Amino acid sequence: MTAETESPNMKDTNKPGVPHGMPVFGASGRRIIYDEDGKPCRSCNTLLDFKMVTHVQKDARPSGSTTNSALSSTTASAMAIPMKKVAETTQYARDEPPDVEQLGKASWSLLHTLAARYPTEPNAEQQSDMGQFINLFAKLYPCWFCAKDFKKYIEENKPVLESQEKFGRWLCNAHNAVNVKIGKPKFDCNLWKQRWKDGWDNVDDSVKK
């Protein structure tokens, strides 16, 4: 929903929330956001910034010999990429309300990313929260006949919320049930994490079908 943008300043790489030796700002000019465990947060950064910072992370020597100056150099080069132009009001105001396809795509993006960020071992409260969210989503979804189908689906296929892996696969199957209904190809649910969580960088080319 939001993302902090500041003027580039690479002098201070010891800011709170920034792991030692990691960049503060990304190629887009936005501040790089890290998770509590110090890893860059995929859902919190632009893809460009995420790729940049994970590249830095991979290149960093395990001995900890990566210096700020080396990082500054990497980042400075990335900084040369021009910042994405901010959309103008004129363009923004003319957009039409989302149609059924745009709404569907947007909603699946949110749901699958929720699964991607769902805890690997969720506690009772986390399971209850996600269960309630899915039920309310089905109840309130703006396309009424899609909502009706989805409600029926979750009545017949109760959301599986015991782990991230199970929830991610349940959602992938729910999405496939819709794909079949509208004549779209089914997605291979063995690849749900590549598609919605980890990306394809570390996947063997033979799997990138």
Add this chain to the structure above:
Amino acid sequence: MTAETESPNMKDTNKPGVPHGMPVFGASGRRIIYDEDGKPCRSCNTLLDFKMVTHVQKDARPSGSTTNSALSSTTASAMAIPMKKVAETTQYARDEPPDVEQLGKASWSLLHTLAARYPTEPNAEQQSDMGQFINLFAKLYPCWFCAKDFKKYIEENKPVLESQEKFGRWLCNAHNAVNVKIGKPKFDCNLWKQRWKDGWDNVDDSVKK
């Protein structure tokens, strides 16, 4: 989340759920979805189909003299537009997980469309459902620092759920708070219904800024 597609069949325009004299299928080959009040549902159809069918509605004579054959002709001409090619698995599988911008855009699309379809005079249950949904959304949103900001915003600016108009404006203001934070222009909330509910067709050109 879903949309029914069938092979074009314009012979029967008296199907259940299809107002008399209105098309069964749209230019995309999908069945046109109508609301309970007989109006075409914007969130349930593709923009192309919605535009087609609202055009038919406008052109229909109030005397009810619009015949099935006249409609068939309109629709048959629209049918000549080739059906949208279904995405291939190969393309689908290579997409990267949504980044912060895509996730934000997708989520705002869903939220604003929820407001657009929220009842004009919601009852206590409908208000409670939407309130819970917004709270859970803020709790679960996959970008943790965006979620933190949004939680703070709704603590300081409680969602206004008494009517569609009030909720739509509250959401527009919430979105603007983020726009300001990331250096994007603010949207004129007097136009929230054009942007997220009704479209710009019936708006004076001077307003289409």
